[in-house]
Amino acid sequence: MLIDGLVARGATVLECQAPLWEGREHKTDDALAPGRLMRLGAGAAAGWARLARRQTCVPRPAAIVVGYPSQPDALPAWALSRVRRAPLVVDGMIALSDAMSDRGRGGRATWALAALDRIAFRAGDLVIADTEANAAWLRGRFGLATHRVAAVPVGADPQVFAPVAPPQGPPTALFVGKLAPLHGLDVVLAAARRPGVPPVRIIGDGQLGPWLADQLRRDPPPGVTHVPWVPFADLGDEVRAATVCLGVFGRSERVGRVVPNKVWQAMAVGRPIVTADGPAPRELLTDGVDALLVPPGDPDALADALRRLAADPGLRARLGAAARARYVSRGTPAAVADTFLRAIGRI
Numbered sequence: 001m002l003i004d005g006l007v008a009r010g011a012t013v014l015e016c017q018a019p020l021w022e023g024r025e026h027k028t029d030d031a032l033a034p035g036r037l038m039r040l041g042a043g044a045a046a047g048w049a050r051l052a053r054r055q056t057c058v059p060r061p062a063a064i065v066v067g068y069p070s071q072p073d074a075l076p077a078w079a080l081s082r083v084r085r086a087p088l089v090v091d092g093m094i095a096l097s098d099a100m101s102d103r104g105r106g107g108r109a110t111w112a113l114a115a116l117d118r119i120a121f122r123a124g125d126l127v128i129a130d131t132e133a134n135a136a137w138l139r140g141r142f143g144l145a146t147h148r149v150a151a152v153p154v155g156a157d158p159q160v161f162a163p164v165a166p167p168q169g170p171p172t173a174l175f176v177g178k179l180a181p182l183h184g185l186d187v188v189l190a191a192a193r194r195p196g197v198p199p200v201r202i203i204g205d206g207q208l209g210p211w212l213a214d215q216l217r218r219d220p221p222p223g224v225t226h227v228p229w230v231p232f233a234d235l236g237d238e239v240r241a242a243t244v245c246l247g248v249f250g251r252s253e254r255v256g257r258v259v260p261n262k263v264w265q266a267m268a269v270g271r272p273i274v275t276a277d278g279p280a281p282r283e284l285l286t287d288g289v290d291a292l293l294v295p296p297g298d299p300d301a302l303a304d305a306l307r308r309l310a311a312d313p314g315l316r317a318r319l320g321a322a323a324r325a326r327y328v329s330r331g332t333p334a335a336v337a338d339t340f341l342r343a344i345g346r347i
Contacts, residue, residue, distance in 0.1 A: 071119075
């Protein structure tokens with residue numbers, strides 16, 4: 001998104017990458033296992049050795065940007081930025097320690113990841129977060145100066161998630177996610193069991209995959225179907241086939257700091273959205289105008305919102321059109337790049 005937007009705004013973007021994660025659907029599930037961690041470290045070191053050699057034929061950049069996940073790359077990128085005399089921008093969309101805590105995992109691993117987060121984010125001349133709420137959290141959690149953290153929205157790919165008229169037929173709801181606790185999958189299933197709620201299609205796999213399989217085997221909610229994996233190129237078709245799209249509904253504090261990819265993608269297509277209320281969603285969305293915002297962790301409120309949308313085609317059309325307009329103003333590649341360029345102008 002950021003590269004496409006910068007190019008659209010006339011920038012020259014040189015992407016310097018050494019493959020490390022390719023070929024793995026779940027890239028971090030076993031990353032902290034000793035053997036896996038050693039292999040990742042060795043692969044990262046070899047990759048950076050190749051990148052360092054390539055820098056001899058790359059002109060001096062106006063800035064060096066370390067993409068997400070930035071933590072393994074921040075220190076070598078900092079050294080490179082000092083050699084090239086260019087400011088360093090670090091993508092801080094997710095703090096690894098924050099994600100680990102949200103997944104219910106703690107102990108020494110979380111402490112070590114918090115130290116890695118702190119080193120990575122303090123290395124950046126500018127740290128970019130995905131929302132203002134997340135930017136404020138990063139400042140407080142890692143002691144970063146206000147001017148060194150900026151919010152740059154995630155947005156959505158306009159080619160994959162092109163708009164189309166709503167589907168005909170009975171209403172359906174779509175939930176897409178990696179099945180982490182943040183997403184509130186238990187809330188979605190509980191809501192789906194309420195009378196009058198439209199069928200829910202779940203796409204994704206991850207930490208709660210075994211729990212979901214057990215739930216669907218023992219007590220399947222009526223109308224719920226689960227597809228573990230859909231290629232990204234086909235995800236736009238799934239969103240276009242849905243009547244309503246679901247965001248996140250977990251109970252953790254982190255839920256209020258995120259506007260997930262799937263919300264931006266539904267906005268791009270022009271679908272009505274139901275997601276948990278919180279500071280970050282309210283930066284972008286207004287309840288009853290371009291989305292329905294419900295209390296986190298509340299299946300009854302989610303069920304009420306889904307029944308309301310299922311029964312009111314006019315409301316669905318209004319919310320979907322307003323969400324699409326909001327995407328055009330904030331979430332296209334060019335709009336994302338404009339926000340980034342304003343932030344980087346400070347350094």
